[in-house]
Amino acid sequence: MFQDFFTPSVQHGLDVAGIFVFAISGALLAVRKNFDVFGIAVLATVTSVGGGLFRDLVIGAVPPAAFTDLAYFVTPLVAATLVYFLHPEVTRINRAVSTFDAAGLGLFCVTGTVKAYEYGLGLTASATLGLATAVGGGVLRDVLANEVPSLLRWDRDLYAVPAMVGAGMVALCLRYDALNPLTSGLAVITAFSLRMLAMHFHWRAPRAWNRRSATPDEA
């Protein structure tokens, strides 16, 4: 369905771009955690292809795209190599990385939702898998690095909500047969912009209702 609107090469290029920027974020965390060069490569790979791998296993698209497309394999290694040699500069351009990461989030929530729908899932399930595609790699990255996933922490800027909005927009378009380059692009841009705004204004989600007064023993 998606292929009718985007040419495969455009779709593929966007996917690879998303993988690249997510791989950068994984590699940077590996440097911060003092991992060796192989740890950097592993974390870059897991972060960038983990979400799509989970989606493909759930929808039964085996072997997953990550194992059938050489570009999906090489891209994380290129990103890891760049970070390995240039990490101080990369850290300095942290803002640029966050921008690309937000772009990857926007793209993956859209392509993930469409791919799940193409495999016959319902609209709600497709949007949920689109969300999982967008945030799954980051969760795996944090679990392997032995940290609480930043997706779950209250003291991080909104991350899931922009992806939810983007995936929800795609699901609505699919429902009303209105998915086209314009609406898909709009969904990508909306998710991307929401994430950028959340970082700029430090939008955060609330913790449990009345939490402070209810739990004085908070650590």
Next chain:
Amino acid sequence: MFQDFFTPSVQHGLDVAGIFVFAISGALLAVRKNFDVFGIAVLATVTSVGGGLFRDLVIGAVPPAAFTDLAYFVTPLVAATLVYFLHPEVTRINRAVSTFDAAGLGLFCVTGTVKAYEYGLGLTASATLGLATAVGGGVLRDVLANEVPSLLRWDRDLYAVPAMVGAGMVALCLRYDALNPLTSGLAVITAFSLRMLAMHFHWRAPRAWNRRSATPDEA
């Protein structure tokens, strides 16, 4: 096979009840870990559908039930919402939650074993997957919360054994063609009761033989 004994709506209702109580336990841990509202929803979902998702991927039942049945999707969110607004009360009724959690454990070890057997696995493999269905969500919950899974810790009351006994009873019934509402119900009740007794009397499993004397450097 199971459908011959329980009507689908009964089976479905029991599944949803199990999902609900497991979701409560995940949401409560999220509140304790100070996660935000999305972290609460994610942990509730992962805890309640994680075990069944793993089972479905292993037996090749894709897309997994968690993504094809809207009730499986909505139930964890309802539980998360309840905990979000009412968590002090929920914590206070911790005993009730533990009771429901034990019921979920008993139910999932039985339904997980039967579903795996229906997909052609052997008796031992089916019972093992039934056990994995019952305890898998809790393990994922603890991994995401960056804690040692309580399933593995020696200082927690028996959790795996009740599920093992329940799954083993079902496997025996399948072996001797004796699975019927009475025997399945008996398996659920046995697993449930063993878990309740384990909590009441603080039954614990032994650590490695002669551990204390052998490892003076214990942390």
Next chain:
Amino acid sequence: MFQDFFTPSVQHGLDVAGIFVFAISGALLAVRKNFDVFGIAVLATVTSVGGGLFRDLVIGAVPPAAFTDLAYFVTPLVAATLVYFLHPEVTRINRAVSTFDAAGLGLFCVTGTVKAYEYGLGLTASATLGLATAVGGGVLRDVLANEVPSLLRWDRDLYAVPAMVGAGMVALCLRYDALNPLTSGLAVITAFSLRMLAMHFHWRAPRAWNRRSATPDEA
């Protein structure tokens, strides 16, 4: 393809040997982490069959071999029982365990690559899955034990590289139609020997370029 060279019983025996030694390493970590007897059994099982389970899910070989072959199920439990009763002695023979673990690493990287290739994956993807088969169980073991995977840490002797070399040799043999008992055996022995040498001489992989000077705030 592999079956043409090794008889199924030889192949099976080697697989079980690999599972046994990996299970020993998982059980020993469980003892060190003070887990109870079920934690020991769970960690032994996850460590020994986790890598192959991931491979089988990715290539669509469901139900995975770990759930269809009783020997794969019993072997980790035997290893866990041995460690449970004999762990001081097992710790003392740590060197022997490391030797067997290296043998398992060499074996799994070869059999994993071949199995993935038999299921139609490309050469690069097959070698990658062979590597994942060899190291995956250990990563799962460390994640469940709430530790940073030793695969990723710079202060551990080389582990991934020997498996990479072994898997790469198999891929080259497959490419040039030169896979036979001699070349497969050579790949196993090369991976095994490299791992033994890495432990003996404490070969380690470098951390990110210029790391020390670049990040004075290193913890």
